[in-house]
Amino acid sequence: MTALTELTLTAMRAGLAAREFSARELTTAHLEAAEAARALNAFITLTPDHALAAAEAADAALARGAAGPLAGIPIGHKDLFATAGIRTTAASRMLADFVPTYESTVTARLLAAGAVPIGKLNLDEFAMGSSNESSAFGPVVSPWRAGNCDEALVPGGSSGGSAAAVAARLVAAATGTDTGGSIRQPAAFCGVVGIKPTYGRCSRFGIVAFASSLDQAGVLARTVADAAVVLEAMAGFDPRDSTSLPEPVPPWSARLSADLTGRRVGIPVEYRADGMDEAVERLWAEGARWLQDAGAQVVDVSLPHTAQALPAYYVIAPAEASSNLARYDGVRYGLRVVPEGGGLMEMYEATRAAGFGPEVRRRILIGTYVLSAGYYDAYYAKAQRVRTLIARDFAEAFRVCDLLLAPTAPTGAFPLGAKSADPIAMYLNDVFTVPASLAGLPAISVPAGLDARGLPLGLQLIGRPLDEQGVLDAALAIETRAGFCASPARWWGDDSGPS
């Protein structure tokens, strides 16, 4: 029999429903796998007690025939979601000891659906980063390695722990958040599926805020069908989030279809950037052929303001971050540092200097600068005008096509430390993911091939607002044809493991 951790989430559901194995057995297998994978540093906190209690409840519900859609499914949560009674750190020293007294809407919905929370997953500090190296709890190491080389690679970021845990079979699926590519880029680097729904589909209530007009929760999973099932359980209107969409959640998983007859897929010509990895370019062309094979018509489209998306993002996101992170003042929760004899102002400044890491501080300073008197119009207002143009570009493109196909990232994963010294080189990782974030559009990354080093590459599909079905269907068509079944060779942990 296949190891329980190797099953897809869909196969786990079938096995649990048929009582081939219990939720407790499934949970124990994943807890052991997570325990044995400490070398990846994917988890900040493991929650075996919560997991086993949820598994017992799931087994009881399954026996009664009253199980929720995710009953007994082991999942992980990016440590940006508030979990009642479980430390929630945002991978920052600022929140190293923060234990929320309330539950985020997304994690509450997954609990209600019967999911089993294995633990809290590592990320870039406050979700700011593209390599998971800015975590105060140390970097996540990708389960993937290039060929026979044992050099440590980044898993991507900011949902790097989520992507690594799903790829390494430590969880069946994981929550993530995507502000400028933080679900899609790590999904691509780790060879898993990652979907960011339309802005407002999933409630932001209880998610530690980074850039509120961009932050959106989503899922990382091993197949498109698995991702659809989990997203369905997470999404939906929430009166506690003022930007939550009052729209019903369609049965995406039941309606999944790889038949794209009558659909038109646009190839944004401006995404053909210089310096794109040759394997990425080849895979992109291959992806277009797969979609044609599935019945779609492929057309070239233009998104004229693509080159301005990244600079606009790196004004808007830091501006919102500087405002959101003003709350960490040492007064109500989180770290407090009071210098000897210091007053309130000294406490604010010392607390924030000690609590925030370099990338977070850099973004707070940039954000404060672009919002300050005299610069607001030149930077922030200008960037928001450019953002309007970027959204218009997409609206124009969607007059002639239903979906867009693009690479997820310009290259595959890079070694730990390779881009740490140069913030702008790091920011360029997000060049293909940021535009859809600025426009609030649903987008997915699906693993589709390997680069010359044998590392995963992802293709990205971007859809119209609320057309998660469209991006899921096209991703399924690619998944079916790409036949991507590579998984990282297990180099971590002790093979004998705890039995």
Added chain:
Amino acid sequence: MAVTAETVRTVARLARLRVSDDEIPALQEELTRILSWVDQLQAVDTTGVEPMTRVMPVTRAWRADEVTDGDCRDALLANAPQAVHGFFAVPKVIE
């Protein structure tokens, strides 16, 4: 456009972020690089273009003006670095 040491100090003060003197040169250089890079936005013609103020065209529904939350003082204070008599406590504000 070069960010001066004085600008770094001013912005850090606005952000309530203590920055030591030996950190200033590196921050000056980083901020200068990043701001010069985002300066390419100035080349975009945005005449007559409104800044985006909402991502999805949704108007919030009205709700009844009723209290839906509250009575949770202890939960709010649970993570306070210092709480005294049911209040957040801070270092002396007035000498």
